[in-house]
Amino acid sequence: MPKTRNQNRASTGQRLSKLERVGRLRISAIGFLNPAPLLYDFEHSAKREALAERYDIHYTLPSNCAHELAEGEADLGLIPIAALATIPDLLIVPGCTIASLRRVRSIQIVSRVPLDQIRTLAADTSSRSSVAYAKVLFRHFLGTDPEFRPHAPLVDTMLEHADAALLIGDPALIASESHPVIEMHASQRLYWYDVAEEWTTRTGLPWVAAIWALSAEALAQTNAALLIDDLNASRDAGLAHIEDLVAHWKKRIAVSPQIIRTYLTENIHYVLDERCVAAMKHFFDLAAATGAIPQAPELRFVE
Numbered sequence: 001m002p003k004t005r006n007q008n009r010a011s012t013g014q015r016l017s018k019l020e021r022v023g024r025l026r027i028s029a030i031g032f033l034n035p036a037p038l039l040y041d042f043e044h045s046a047k048r049e050a051l052a053e054r055y056d057i058h059y060t061l062p063s064n065c066a067h068e069l070a071e072g073e074a075d076l077g078l079i080p081i082a083a084l085a086t087i088p089d090l091l092i093v094p095g096c097t098i099a100s101l102r103r104v105r106s107i108q109i110v111s112r113v114p115l116d117q118i119r120t121l122a123a124d125t126s127s128r129s130s131v132a133y134a135k136v137l138f139r140h141f142l143g144t145d146p147e148f149r150p151h152a153p154l155v156d157t158m159l160e161h162a163d164a165a166l167l168i169g170d171p172a173l174i175a176s177e178s179h180p181v182i183e184m185h186a187s188q189r190l191y192w193y194d195v196a197e198e199w200t201t202r203t204g205l206p207w208v209a210a211i212w213a214l215s216a217e218a219l220a221q222t223n224a225a226l227l228i229d230d231l232n233a234s235r236d237a238g239l240a241h242i243e244d245l246v247a248h249w250k251k252r253i254a255v256s257p258q259i260i261r262t263y264l265t266e267n268i269h270y271v272l273d274e275r276c277v278a279a280m281k282h283f284f285d286l287a288a289a290t291g292a293i294p295q296a297p298e299l300r301f302v303e
């Protein structure tokens with residue numbers, strides 16, 4: 001039986017000493033549903049045991065993946081692309097991404113007022129990329145500048161403390177299927193905006209949220225070709241076994257199997273192709289120009 005993520009988290013929670021992990025790359029991966037296909041071989045396939053000899057993987061929130069990579073607590077991170085602007089000298093592993101070509105479902109601005117009237121926004125503290133995309137949306141495309149207030153992803157309390165809430169990942173996916181109950185708690189009809197769709201319709205470009213990245217020092221301890229192959233093969237295996245992932249995740253997240261299936265096959269795009277790289281560059285230019293990130297990072301890839 002493959003271990004569940006929670007069991008995985010518990011076992012890797014007993015952190016390995018430096019000596020024990022020589023030769024094993026410490027991976028910080030996102031624990032939401034959306035990266036599940038990328039991580040398929042690490043959790044579900046016959047390759048799991050072999051990969052466990054090379055990688056020590058654990059799951060956390062996107063902001064913490066970036067934090068762990070920045071602090072040297074992880075060697076390889078599935079990190080929000082916005083973190084490339086603040087963590088120096090990272091190399092992107094080619095091939096895999098968490099992106100969307102139109103509607104992503106799981107990045108939502110839920111608002112009491114129309115988008116261009118938002119003055120205060122409670123922003124999920126687990127996000128780095130979507131917070132920056134939202135700032136670009138307001139400052140560049142709408143010409144507004146709402147105050148962003150960091151907040152835990154609790155939509156009801158977020159809407160008590162601000163005009164709008166920015167939710168990401170599983171809480172956003174669940175919220176997107178629970179409009180009536182959230183609107184009942186808010187005592188009004190709400191406005192729902194899909195941040196990826198707001199970006200893709202305005203730019204004609206993919207919306208790119210996360211990539212695999214590591215430092216040159218970490219790369220020096222590994223075999224680059226094998227790393228690229230392991231991550232891309234895992235993505236391919238995941239996309240070839242979507243029904244396994246639907247069966248696994250339907251017990252773990254309060255949305256229907258059909259939504260999980262559509263989310264993994266239509267809403268999220270997993271291939272870091274040339275259009276995604278062009279989209280990242282455009283996002284970084286706009287994000288730097290609007291002060292959403294300190295500066296546009298140079299994009300460097302593992303070769």
Ligand SMILES: C=C(O[C@@H]1C=C(C(=O)O)C=C[C@H]1O)C(=O)O
Nearest residue numbers: 062080106127128129130169209
């Ligand atoms: C599609 C998503 O993309 C995520 C959003 C991120 C962010 O806002 O920083 C980072 C990683 C991705 O997992 C999602 O979580 O819903």
